[in-house]
Amino acid sequence: MPVSTPPTDHTAPVPTIVVVGHGMVGQRFLEALADRGLTATAGTARVVVLCEEPRAAYDRVQLTSYFTGRTPDELSLAEPDFMDRHGFELRLGDPAESMDREARTVTARSGETFAYDTLVLATGSYPFVPPVPGKDAVGCFVYRTIEDLLAIEEYARTATTGAVVGGGLLGLEAAGALKGLGLDTHVVEFAPRLMPVQVDEGGGAALLRTIESMGLTVHTGVGTQEVTAGEDGAVTGMALSDGSSLATDLVVFSAGVRPRDQLARDCGLAVGPRGGVIVDEECRTSDPSVFAIGECALASDGRVYGLVVPGYEMAQTAAEVIAGRTAAFTGADLSTKLKLLGVDVASFGDAHGTAEGCLDVVYADSRTGVYKKLVIGRDGTLLGGVLVGDAEQYGTLRPMTGTVLPVAPEQLVLPAGAGGPVTLGPSALPDDAVICSCHNVTKGSICEHSTLPEVKKCTKAGTGCGSCVKVIGQLLPQSQDKGLCGCFSQTRSELYEIVRTLGIASYAQLLDSHGREAARGGDGCEICKPTVGSIIASLAPTLGASGYVLDGEQAALQDTNDHFLANLQRNGSYSIVPRIPGGEITPEKLIVIGEVARDFGLYTKITGGQRIDMFGARVDQLPLIWTRLVDAGFESGHAYGKSLRTVKSCVGRTWCRYGVQDSVRMAIDLELRYRGLRSPHKLKSAVSGCARECAEARGKDFGIIATAGGWNLYVGGNGGAEPRHADLLAQDLSDAELVRLIDRFLMFYIRTADRLERTSTWLDRIEGGLDHVRDVVVHDSLGLCEELERMMADHVAGYRDEWAETINDPERLRRFVTFVNAPDAPDPSVRFVPERDQVKPDLEILAGPVLPVRTLEGTSSR
Numbered sequence: 001m002p003v004s005t006p007p008t009d010h011t012a013p014v015p016t017i018v019v020v021g022h023g024m025v026g027q028r029f030l031e032a033l034a035d036r037g038l039t040a041t042a043g044t045a046r047v048v049v050l051c052e053e054p055r056a057a058y059d060r061v062q063l064t065s066y067f068t069g070r071t072p073d074e075l076s077l078a079e080p081d082f083m084d085r086h087g088f089e090l091r092l093g094d095p096a097e098s099m100d101r102e103a104r105t106v107t108a109r110s111g112e113t114f115a116y117d118t119l120v121l122a123t124g125s126y127p128f129v130p131p132v133p134g135k136d137a138v139g140c141f142v143y144r145t146i147e148d149l150l151a152i153e154e155y156a157r158t159a160t161t162g163a164v165v166g167g168g169l170l171g172l173e174a175a176g177a178l179k180g181l182g183l184d185t186h187v188v189e190f191a192p193r194l195m196p197v198q199v200d201e202g203g204g205a206a207l208l209r210t211i212e213s214m215g216l217t218v219h220t221g222v223g224t225q226e227v228t229a230g231e232d233g234a235v236t237g238m239a240l241s242d243g244s245s246l247a248t249d250l251v252v253f254s255a256g257v258r259p260r261d262q263l264a265r266d267c268g269l270a271v272g273p274r275g276g277v278i279v280d281e282e283c284r285t286s287d288p289s290v291f292a293i294g295e296c297a298l299a300s301d302g303r304v305y306g307l308v309v310p311g312y313e314m315a316q317t318a319a320e321v322i323a324g325r326t327a328a329f330t331g332a333d334l335s336t337k338l339k340l341l342g343v344d345v346a347s348f349g350d351a352h353g354t355a356e357g358c359l360d361v362v363y364a365d366s367r368t369g370v371y372k373k374l375v376i377g378r379d380g381t382l383l384g385g386v387l388v389g390d391a392e393q394y395g396t397l398r399p400m401t402g403t404v405l406p407v408a409p410e411q412l413v414l415p416a417g418a419g420g421p422v423t424l425g426p427s428a429l430p431d432d433a434v435i436c437s438c439h440n441v442t443k444g445s446i447c448e449h450s451t452l453p454e455v456k457k458c459t460k461a462g463t464g465c466g467s468c469v470k471v472i473g474q475l476l477p478q479s480q481d482k483g484l485c486g487c488f489s490q491t492r493s494e495l496y497e498i499v500r501t502l503g504i505a506s507y508a509q510l511l512d513s514h515g516r517e518a519a520r521g522g523d524g525c526e527i528c529k530p531t532v533g534s535i536i537a538s539l540a541p542t543l544g545a546s547g548y549v550l551d552g553e554q555a556a557l558q559d560t561n562d563h564f565l566a567n568l569q570r571n572g573s574y575s576i577v578p579r580i581p582g583g584e585i586t587p588e589k590l591i592v593i594g595e596v597a598r599d600f601g602l603y604t605k606i607t608g609g610q611r612i613d614m615f616g617a618r619v620d621q622l623p624l625i626w627t628r629l630v631d632a633g634f635e636s637g638h639a640y641g642k643s644l645r646t647v648k649s650c651v652g653r654t655w656c657r658y659g660v661q662d663s664v665r666m667a668i669d670l671e672l673r674y675r676g677l678r679s680p681h682k683l684k685s686a687v688s689g690c691a692r693e694c695a696e697a698r699g700k701d702f703g704i705i706a707t708a709g710g711w712n713l714y715v716g717g718n719g720g721a722e723p724r725h726a727d728l729l730a731q732d733l734s735d736a737e738l739v740r741l742i743d744r745f746l747m748f749y750i751r752t753a754d755r756l757e758r759t760s761t762w763l764d765r766i767e768g769g770l771d772h773v774r775d776v777v778v779h780d781s782l783g784l785c786e787e788l789e790r791m792m793a794d795h796v797a798g799y800r801d802e803w804a805e806t807i808n809d810p811e812r813l814r815r816f817v818t819f820v821n822a823p824d825a826p827d828p829s830v831r832f833v834p835e836r837d838q839v840k841p842d843l844e845i846l847a848g849p850v851l852p853v854r855t856l857e858g859t860s861s862r
Contacts, residue, residue: 014040014043014044014045014046015045015046015117015118016045016046016047016048016114016115016117016118017033017038017045017046017047017116017119017322018047018048018049018050018106018114018116018118018119018120019047019048019049019120020050020096020106020120020121020263021050021051021052021095021121021122021123021124021260021294021296022049022050022051022053022056022057022090022122023057023060023122023124023294024057024059024061024077024294024308024312025122025124025293025294025295025308025311025312025315026049026051026057026120026122026294026315027057027077027078028311028316029120029122029293029315029318029319030047030049030078030082030086030088032315032318032320033045033086033319033322033323034086036319036320037323038319038322038323039087039088040087040088040089041087042086046087047086047087047088047089048088048089048091048114048116049088049089049090049091050091050094050095050096050106050108050114051091051092051093051095052093052094052095053092053093053145053146053147054092054093054147055072055076055092056076056077056078056083056090056092057076057077057078058072058075058077058146059075059076059077060144060145060308061308062075063075063146063149063173064173064174064176064177066146067149067153067176067177067180067181067691068180068691068705068712068714068728068731069688069693069697069698069703069705069712069714070693070698070725071693072146074698074725075146091108091110094108094109094112095108095109096108096109096263097109098263098266098267099119099263099266099267100267101267101268101269101289101290103115104116104117104119104289106119116289117289118289118291118322119289120290120291120292120293120322121263121264121277121285121290121291121292121296121297122293122294122296123260123261123263123296124260124294124295124296125257125258125259125260125295125296126144126257126258126260127143127144127253127254127255127257128253128255128256128257128258129142129253129255130165130223130224130253130255132225132226133226133227134228134235135253137227137228137229137233137234137235137251138229138233139155139159139229139234139235139249139250140227140235140251140252140253141155141250141251141252142252142253142254143164143170143171143174143177143252143253143254144257149177152177152178152250152252153181153691155250156178156181156182156250159183159249159250160184160249161183161184161185161186161248161249161250162178162183162184162185162186162248162249162250162252163185163186163187163188163238163246163248163250163251163252164178164185164186164188164251164252165188165251165252165253165254166188166189166253166254166255166256167187167188167189167191167193167194167195167196167218167220168189168194168195168196168197168198168254168256169336169338170254171187171252171254171255172187172194172195172211172340172341173340174252175187175211175216175341176340176341178250178252179214179215179216179341180707180709180712180731180732181707181708182707182708182709183249183250184217185215185217186216186219186246186248187216187217187218188219188222188223188224188238188240188246189218189219189221189222190221190222190223190241190255191220191221192204192221193205193207193208194207194208194211194218194220195207195340198336198345198347198351198386199345199347199351199388200351200352200353200373200386202362202364202371202386203345203347203371203386203387203388205366206364206366206369206370206371206388206389207340207343207345207369207371208220209366209369210341210343210388210389211340211341211343213369214341219240221242222240222241222244223241224238224239224241225238225239225240225241226238227239227251228245234249235248235249235250235251236248236249238251257295257306258275259275259295259296259297260295260296261275261276261296264277264285264290264292264296269285269286269287269290270285270286271298272298272304274304275298276297276298276304277292277296278298279291279292279293279297279299279300280300281300281317281328281329281330282318282321282327282328282329283297283314283317283321283329284321291318291321293311293314293317293318294311294315295311299314299329300329300330301330301331305332307332307336309332309333309437309464310329310332310333310334312440313332313440314329316440317329333348333398333434333437334347335347335348335349335398335401335437336348337387337391337394337398343369343388343389344387344388344390344391344771345387345388345391346388346391346394346398347385347386347387348384348385348397348398348401349375349384349385349398349401350375351373351375351384351385352384353375353383353384355375355377355383357377357378358375358376358377358378358383359375359376359377359378360373360374360375361373361374361409361410361413362413363410363413363414363415365415368389369388370388370390370415371387371388371389372385372387372388372390372412372413373385373387373413374397374412374413376405376409379404380404380405380409381403381404382397382401382402382403382404382405383402384401385397392768392771393412395435395468395470395471396429396471398437399429399433399434399435399471400429400433403430426443426471426474426475430443431443431444432444435461435468435471435472435475436459436460436461436462436464436472437468438463438464438468439459439461439463439464441459441460441461443475445459445461446459446461446472446475446476447475447476449476450477451476452469452472452473452476452764455472455476469764469769470769473764473765483516484527484528484755485525485528486516486519486525487511487516487522487524487525487527487528488511488515488516488519488528490514491754492531492535492680492753492754492755493751493752493753495510495514495531495532495535496535496539496750496751496752498514499532499535499536499539499543500539500542500751503543504543505536505540505544505545506536506553507524507529507532507533507553507557510532511528527755530557530558530562531755532557533549533554533557533558533562534642534679534680536554536557537549537554538677538678538679538750538795539791541791541795542791542794547676547798547799547800548800548802548805549562549678549802550562550563550565550802550806550812550815561640561641562640562641563815564619564622564815564816565640565802565803565806566617566640567640569615569616569841570841571829571830571831571832571841572827572829572830573616573618573830573841574617574618574619574622575613575615575616575617575639576596576602576613576614576615576622576626576629577611577612577613577614577636577639577640578593578612578629578634578636578637579611579634579636579637579638579671579675580610580611580612580637580646581647581667581668581671581672581675582610582647582648582649582664582665582667582668582671582687583610583648583649583664583667584649584664584668588632589632589633589634592628592629592632592634593614595628596614596625596629597614600614600616600617600624600625601832601839602615602616602617602625602839603615603616603838603839603840604838609645609646609648609684610646610648610649611637611639611646613639616832616839616841618818618826618827618830619817619818619827620816620817620818620824620826622816623806623807623816626803626807629803630801630803630807635675635801635803635804636676636802636803638675638676641678641682642678642679642680642682642756643675643676643677643678643679643682643683644674644675644676644677644682644683644684645682645684646684646685647667647668647670647671647674647685647687648685648686648687648695648696648697648700649663649667649668649686649687649695650663650664650687650688650689650690650694651663651664651689652664652665652666652687652689652706653689653690653706656690658689658690658692659689659690659706660689660690660706660707660708661690661706661707661710661711662689663687663688663689663695663704663706664687666687666704666711666735666738667685667686667687667695669739670685670687670704670742671685673739673796674742674746675799676795676799676800676801676802677750677795679750679753680749680750680753680755680756680762681753681756681757681758681759683701683702683746684700684701684718685697685700685701685702685703685704686700686704687703687705687706688704688705689706690706691705691707697714697717698714698717698725698726699717699719699723699725699726700714700717700718701715701717701718701726701758701759701760702714702726702742702746702759703715703717703726704738707731707732709731709732710731710732710733710735710737710738711732711733711734711735711738712730712731712732712733713728713729713730713731713738713741713742713745714727714728714729715727715729715745715763715770715773716759716760716763716764716770717759717760718758718759718760722760724760726760729770729773729774729777730774730778740789741777743788743789743792743793744776744777744784744785744788744789744792745773745777747788747792748773748776748777748784748788749762751788
């Protein structure tokens with residue numbers, strides 16, 4: 001295998017690469033090595049990684065999401081088996097302490113020494129703490145690692161006021177975290193505006209107004225002179241450079257970072273006058289055997305890059321060179337787009353207009369907090385821009401930097417009705433335009449694929465910051481026929497509007513009046529029948545129709561599960577799933593479930609949704625079982641329907657010493673409110689009583705996490721084959737505000753989603769994504785909220801338990817038979833065998849003689 005330097009006598013048969021540091025850039029470097037086949041499992045290299053922190057690489061860009069419910073494990077960047085799969089030796093909590101360049105060895109804190117052929121420094125940076133008196137007082141923190149966040153979270157439990165020193169990217173993230181912890185929060189920034197590196201004066205002013213409207217206090221143009229402390233050594237306040245003082249219990253320093261280059265200094269590597277290990281275009285230091293990448297490196301263009309994307313590019317360059325190929329890092333795009341305290345902020349290119357002769361095209365609206373500036377060259381070339389409050393066009397404008405815009409620039413910043421806006425589609429971009437700057441993926445590479453999952457898997461585009469996902473979606477092929485099926489040319493959402501607006505309560509009427517010509521007068525298909533049945537069921541209270549899904553024509557529209565109000569299992573038996581709101585159940589009800597399961601010989605299992613499922617009931621047994629359950633106070637858990645399943649909960653503040661809200665009460669209230677709500681797909685929810693997130697709310701369609709100030713609402717999460725973390729929709733909500741927003745969100749989803757589309761997929765697909773949904777359900781941008789709330793109120797008022805309705809109606813009970821001509825005869829093919837003191841299906845196939853099902857190895861399963 002080609003490497004940067006020949007192996008020395010003390011090395012193993014394969015060269016050894018030692019990586020010092022395992023942050024985001026270090027992990028990307030390991031991935032680049034794996035992509036190039038430089039791994040132990042390939043027999044081409046031994047790779048040793050010395051990591052200072054007690055955990056593997058995690059997403060430091062998303063660090064603040066910890067305070068909104070994301071766990072440290074969920075922030076991890078490496079797949080669970082990544083290290084083992086490639087044979088990488090990761091040593092956690094064992095950083096490099098010294099280097100011997102002559103001997104080519106590194107000694108770790110544990111005392112173990114590692115010989116290397118190639119050494120890669122990925123030590124990152126450390127937080128800069130201004131040298132002010134009192135900076136080491138109890139209650140002073142930095143904001144850099146998960147351990148820092150854990151310490152801040154613990155200390156904030158006894159604090160009421162917090163102050164952040166620094167109003168840059170990380171400082172505002174820290175301020176948002178303190179506010180989320182329930183503290184009165186101040187931001188102290190020495191520069192005359194917030195985010196002075198990324199935005200100009202106008203953008204800073206727009207950002208300031210918006211952030212102050214959220215209840216934060218901002219002090220710009222002043223510095224910290226001293227941190228004052230009480231007799232116990234704990235923080236009591238701050239003295240500022242303008243002579244004023246600030247009472248605070250907690251201080252977070254976020255005043256920038258400095259390269260971690262001490263290891264390089266100690267062994268004599270060349271270091272820049274203001275820090276940073278000097279590297280050439282190949283990311284090689286003054287020692288040819290040593291590379292430096294990321295924030296610890298002073299690049300060949302004289303910059304120390306504090307953003308992750310340039311670090312990723314340096315990691316790719318170093319891996320390419322170590323693999324014996326040609327690559328160079330000569331500089332990087334400093335464009336960035338993020339959401340700070342819910343405010344979209346983006347800058348790209350020459351954002352401050354430093355180019356000679358350039359002109360600014362500016363739109364500012366202090367009322368809405370929107371500021372847009374495009375920097376245009378003399379020849380009409382787009383040089384850069386700043387977007388605050390509305391960064392919708394960032395994904396298209398950034399790739400167009402350096403080109404002449406196809407329309408007048410003012411049309412791109414003005415709002416509708418004032419000469420704009422003109423939306424530039426991705427088709428206006430050249431094939432070599434970089435769409436995903438995190439992974440340096442061009443438009444041409446993206447257009448080689450047909451679906452978003454395929455793009456993510458093959459190019460990694462869209463898996464970084466996510467700002468390019470919308471543009472990627474616009475680049476992918478669009479189906480011309482949007483119809484639901486061969487019977488209807490309309491989409492599900494369009495059919496929903498037709499049914500709602502015209503009051504159509506019959507599938508046959510809808511098909512005859514709005515179906516495709518060839519389908520009218522027919523029976524429909526297995527796609528549109530259950531879809532329309534679900535639409536009619538969800539709109540039943542509004543239409544004045546029966547909400548019972550087995551009444552009249554509705555019965556013929558249901559699939560197998562809904563047809564018998566139970567889930568069909570693999571041997572022809574059915575499951576029984578009573579609702580247990582919030583996972584709370586009395587001993588008496590537990591006994592009833594146990595007695596029913598015992599008497600009917602059912603298999604019982606506690607599910608992940610905090611319910612008890614019973615399996616193995618024949619069709620004819622379902623009414624008998626449910627009669628006993630309904631008599632005991634149970635109702636249908638709707639495990640068979642596309643509707644609300646469960647609202648999980650932790651025990652909350654009633655029992656848990658960490659809980660800040662009553663999560664059980666809220667979960668019960670929500671489950672009873674939305675039970676039976678028919679939707680395009682199943683709905684799951686959870687309520688966690690604190691940020692420790694024991695109920696796993698961020699993996700649900702709508703999840704709620706308690707805060708000291710109320711409730712945070714997350715939407716669009718799910719587990720399964722393609723897990724997705726839910727996104728924060730609104731925070732610090734009262735009980736009433738929370739319920740009102742969930743009402744709106746669910747009804748808007750039901751109204752606009754496609755057939756069998758989970759909220760996660762819907763949120764990624766719908767035009768405008770989360771921001772559009774927030775505008776609709778929080779800010780009522782479409783004027784629909786009153787109607788959405790009214791429709792949910794109709795559902796709540798009209799709810800009836802389907803099983804209670806069934807067992808009290810002899811006519812409805814007639815369907816629960818296996819054989820119509822022998823209603824009292826049980827199904828002889830539904831049989832069971834014992835296993836672990838319960839039963840399991842006896843899986844035999846009736847094909848003439850009884851044949852046992854066999855495994856792939858050819859052995860009987862019996």
